[in-house]
Amino acid sequence: MNWPTAIVHVDMDTFFVSVERLHDRSLIGKPVIVGGGQDGDLRRGVVAACSYESRAFGVHSAMPLAQAMRLCPEAVIVPVGRSNYGEYTSRVRTILESFTDLVEMASPDEAYLDLRGTDLLHGEPIGAAHHIRSRIAAQTGLPVSIGLATTRTQAKIASKLSKPSGLFVVAPGGEAAIVRPLSISALPGLGPKTAKRLNGANIRTLGQLIDAGEERLVRLLGDHGASYYRRAIGKGSAQVTPSRERLQISTEATFGDDIGERELIHGKLARMTMKLGSQLRKREQWAGTLTLKIRYPDFTTLTRREGIEPRTNDDTILYRRARDFFDRVWDGATPLRLLGVGVANMGDAVQGDMFEDEDGRKRERLLQTLDSIGSAKGNARLIWGSALEAKNPPAAPPEME
DNA sequence: TCTGGGGTCCTAGGACCC
């Protein structure tokens, strides 16, 4: 078979559940739900992953946990984060990189590979895809689904068709025929809003979408329409980009109980900005944009961004900016359901500016030392101590567990 | 006892500049 391009999509089946089962064999064969919110709080949590046994009861991911427990009372609930999922992501990545350098981790449990140039070492694409699947199973114990096709979109559709734990091949030239019977929702990136609009135009299957033609889809959906059409017929991208630097970092929390006390919220902001600062320094990045997100009990959600000049990764600067920003955005009365803060627009520090004075150099050394030695909690206390000694101490102390 | 947390990409409109 002649493959002009050969893209493999690797998808770990029920990833969090599979990892938990490696650590606790008793979970095998049972309905298992991994989920929860902040600090293991189940009240406002959702399903992060669920086993096939629980799906038989109608449970699916992103469903409120309370609803999932009603549908499947016998399910075993495992708090998300009990095991170290990142460790398994790294192990899978290492295995994939033994096949080719062209590996793109699209999420912790998903990857794309470009098989060009691997035939001498690993044989033709179908054989290589088999090897990838068996090697991940043998070396990690994780079930994995594999799709092989000429483009990213087709490979992802193929891996879904192969579930659970299979291999599905879309041969070159067979793309349109394979997708025609599928629902339009099977096309990656075509979500519920777009599906609804297309249904309104009597387009329900990818066959109907293809028959509608590119022009009509552009009239219905704008520029996106052309992209859906091209990807459906197998003319989508075959570009695999080995994983990039993060473009943004954020953290957010939905509170078990809504909170309306300004000082308590400032304390949450302090902890969140410390976490962001530490992650930025670990990556040696400086952030040029701060983002703030708040959600009120009625689910109204506001997001705001503003520039930080000069760029920074200093906890205290991030905290003061976030706090001032928050005080300008919050109405001061309505309690919050959710608070989030993030950074973006990363780049290099402006040399010789931020740390010009002796105080600044001292703080930089302090932060570096703390990052290298301490636990996050220990860091938070020590850095807060230093912030209090600064010339303009923040108004409210952060809350510590 | 409705609706998590972490991301990416795209669009639209305003400000500003030439």
Added chain:
DNA sequence: TCTGGGGTCCTAGGACCC
């Protein structure tokens, strides 16, 4: 008194993904 057009940067928010 008039008032184009293009480019770029910035912010807000929508849609989507796992």
